[in-house]
């Protein structure tokens with residue numbers, strides 16, 4: 324948006340240690356649909372537009388007071404800084420997770436979990452969320468349902484048990500309708516859901532929960548505890564683990580510094596669709612600042628999330644967290660038609676962002 328609307332008036336520098344982007348939901352495709360990391364990666368080199376400089380380096384430190392970052396090749400300083408470094412995973416916070424379980428929330432983890440999933444033919448699989456908040460609240464439920472599908476496809480479902488545990492009381496608390504539909508689906512598919520449970524450690528073949536419950540497992544698919552990247556915490560801008568922002572504007576308390584996406588606490592779930600909406604609001608504010616235009620409308624916290632229900636069906640939940648007096652999450656029942664809509668969602672972003 325900055326390049327297109329004010330590209331001749333601003334210099335935009337995009338810093339990322341990765342050289343490509345991939346949709347979060349591609350992790351499920353890598354675990355269950357044989358997708359490779361290469362096939363789901365969209366290279367940033369396609370993003371470079373007039374006025375945009377891509378710096379493919381690690382940010383080593385952030386100075387929020389001077390709006391500058393240190394990378395291996397020096398200091399970058401801006402009139403505006405947008406922190407969008409996402410959330411990191413703290414595997415060590417759940418001792419034994421790295422040694423005795425798997426995690427599928429990173430791209431490398433999803434790639435590595437594909438083998439154990441393919442080799443799982445009998446016994447107990449536990450999908451375990453190790454802390455909250457976590458990205459894309461429906462994703463652990465999607466994982467349990469897609470695992471059930473995969474086992475059915477291979478003719479071994481009856482030899483396997485699937486349990487989904489999470490610290491939250493229901494699968495998607497902001498949308499009771501979505502939670503109810505997921506619970507009905509779990510029941511129909513023989514998946515056990517246990518809410519209000521947080522693993523404190525894993526031992527070989529055993530997960531131990533905060534309340535003392537122990538569950539034996541043959542396959543543990545974990546969602547590690549999340550936290551802001553260390554470089555963001557070290558900058559001193561975080562409170563309670565993440566960057567506090569004014570939800571309407573995504574402004575932090577530091578002049579000219581915004582934060583969007585999973586790294587921020589903007590009163591919306593940690594999901595890509597909210598990162599996208601928040602980034603648009605920031606871009607509009609910067610454009611208004613450059614052109615002397617009016618302040619843009621506030622971030623409305625509205626977005627639609629697609630949920631894999633298994634058996635090739637997809638549901639959609641339309642979330643509105645900030646525009647009205649209440650947080651709402653309207654559920655649209657799973658269908659084959661919504662599969663096409665999710666596919667269109669992906670291709671429209673690929674075209675818009677990467678020209679692909």
Ligand SMILES: Cc1cc2nc3c(=O)[nH]c(=O)nc-3n(C[C@H](O)[C@H](O)[C@H](O)COP(=O)(O)OP(=O)(O)OC[C@H]3O[C@@H](n4cnc5c(N)ncnc54)[C@H](O)[C@@H]3O)c2cc1C
Pocket residue numbers: 338339340341346347348349350351380381382383407408409410427428429458459462552554583584585586593594595596597598628629
């Ligand atoms: C299994 C799964 C399924 C999901 N499904 C969906 C879905 O269907 N819909 C949805 O909306 N969301 C979904 N999500 C969530 C979504 O992926 C994230 O919420 C989204 O990617 C957050 O965007 P972000 O820009 O805040 O962070 P990220 O996408 O994590 O981007 C952060 C970027 O910062 C870079 N970075 C970090 N630290 C540094 C550093 N020190 N120096 C330089 N660069 C750095 C990283 O390389 C990365 O490119 C899913 C997530 C998972 C795990």
